[in-house]
Amino acid sequence: MSKAPKLRFKEFSGDWEEKKLGKLGEFKKTYSFSRNVEGEGNYKHIHYGDIHMNYNGIISKDKYIPSIDIPSDDSYEFIKERDIIFADASEDRKDLGKVAVVRDIEGNVLSGLHTICFRPNESLNSEFFLNHSLNKEYLKFMYTRGNGAKVLGISKSNLSEYKFLAPSKEEQEKIASFFSLIDDKISLQGEKLEMLKDYKRGMMQKIFSRELRFKDDDGRDYPEWEEKKFKDFTKINQGLQIPISERYTTEGENRYFYITNEFLKSDSETKYYIENPSESVICYEDDILMTRTGNTGKVVTGVKGAFHNNFFKIAYDKEKYDRMFLYYILTSHKMQKNIIRLAGSSTIPDLNHSDFYNIKVKLPIIEEQKKIADLLIRLDSKISKEQEKLDSLNEYKKGLLQQMFV
Structure with a gap:
């Protein structure tokens, strides 16, 4: 050694x-x-x-x-x-x-x-x-x-x-000072990232409380938001539970990526596929999934596959409702609190169809929905770039730790 x-x-x-x-x-x-x-x-x-x-x-x-x-x-x-x-x-x-x-x-x-x-x-x-x-x-x-x-x-x-x-005390001190400078950069980048996240949270609160409103392209006010229940404009499909013995670890003809709670974990590497699922349990990139049990209320969109019965697929009229607007309203702080409360506080929380359907929400017309979604997408893009910078700094430090210590 x-x-x-x-x-x-x-x-x-x-x-x-x-x-x-x-x-x-x-x-x-x-x-x-x-x-x-x-x-x-x-x-x-x-x-x-x-x-x-x-x-x-x-x-x-x-x-x-x-x-x-x-x-x-x-x-x-x-x-x-x-x-x-x-x-x-x-x-x-x-x-x-x-x-x-x-x-x-x-x-x-x-x-x-x-x-x-x-x-x-x-x-x-x-x-x-x-x-x-x-x-x-x-x-x-x-x-x-x-x-x-x-x-x-x-x-x-x-x-x-x-x-x-x-090493000697002098070399220890130099190494410590060097990593302290790196840690300062990581800390500043982390603070910048948190400030952006806080700004987004603040914007979402102002938007969904209607404190902040958008105007149309001619500078005119949009109509007032209309209160609805989810049952008025969505339809829920529940997924299907496939045993491990019927799951595959490789892609193939007629196989669909199987979306489970493991998919939500950032460090998950294993992917499963299932064969010939029914259309009712397939979601596409423009669909919305939400966990109904366990880690209740987590929202997924932009993914294609068959989904586990821990998920709801939320179908909606795509001519009247913007997918990303619905994604953001479902992930808003107030909505998440409501969903978690309705899921209950048992060992395994579970949100049922009727409770979700009866949640009330106020919605603008689709033109304002799109403007709101565009703003929040831009903020998410900035957050993603700052997160990448933070991840890069952490990887840089990790690489140096491996090379500068025995």
């Missing part, structure tokens, strides 16, 4: 040295205060859930750190800048041992529930270790050492034994 990375700053050479984490600092006291004590108080805490979801590797005064309402105690040990905080529990094995580094904080902050606080000595740069923790060697260690059934855990003693290759 090579002891030097493939890609390196030119002023450094030689092999990296094997280090044991337990020899590079000391573990500090942590506390088991849970969410139910959050509120107004003199102390704050790092909860393992926030390491998983909110901090993105960096704990600073710019991030929201919850206050906790607990009695004052002079014996508390507070976290400090450069501390490394591990999430010692996770339901997902790939997130076990997830790391966040304390960069700049204000106030008295405790390392809280299901966390491990490690204070490195001068030979380890915290943010170097943060980036190291994203590579496959660290993830492999967590995979093999994590224990538990539904919730996995990692102990201080196991972390203490973790061995990894590291």
